[in-house]
Amino acid sequence: MSRKAVVLLSGGLDSTTVLAVAKDQGFEPYAISFRYGQRHAVELEAARRVAKAAGIERHVVCDIDLRVFGGSALTADVDVPKHESAEELSDDEIPITYVPARNTVFLSFALAYAEVIGSTDIFIGVNALDYSGYPDCRPEYIAAYEQMANLATRAGVEGNAMKIHTPLINLTKAETVELGTKLGVDYSLTLSCYDPDTEGRSCGHCDSCLLRLRGFADVGLTDPVSYQEATA
Secondary structure (H helix, E strand, O other), X not given: XXXXXXXXXXXXXXXXXXXXXXXXXXXXXXXXXXXXXXXXXXXXXXXXXXXXHOOOOOEEEEEOOHHHOOOXXXXXXXXXXXXXXXXXXXXXXXXXXXXOOHHHHHHHHHHHHHHHHOOOEEEOOOOOOOOOXXXXXXXXXXXXXXXXXXXXXXXXXXXXXXXXXXXXXXXXXXXHHHHHHHOOOOHHHOOXXXXXXXXXXXXXXXXXXXXXXXXXXXXXXXXXXXXXXOOO
């Protein structure tokens, strides 16, 4: 009998790859997504497509309105920064697309979900290499959260250690694309853009789009999603 695992599924490249990894490792995935007031809420349609294609029987969508705090270009009336190339991105400062404490909030919900379904495994697609400098994507953050999880849950107290799996944390975007392709991921179902148009087409110039495009280019593949303008 396969072990249950909660998979945080945004519908983007990373979380979709992580879902494939969880399945490949023999877990029975239970997907969780969030409608948190993000400007790119169309990503939830992608998450549903991905979950359906993966045969996920239970995919929950939680409503958390982080717009009440703002503080991010994704949850407030602030323009999403655009660039011409990934080389323009800087790791020296945390960008305005960082949503304060987002992964801490999301993992708390995933932790509760895991306890309810009797799981001790959570998968999340954080990455410490090709990312935008978010503090809640670092290995030390995940290690600290996992320690807290084992102090804060019945499972942890009873000796059933909670594990947060981060299979992409040390991979470049190119390596992530290679891994997902090997596992049969259909990336045409996904959406990574922070500022898609009303038709769900990616902008091609936000941090997320540029890192994604570079990942595909580095392995000699064409990104299969639609962009608002032609991309190289």
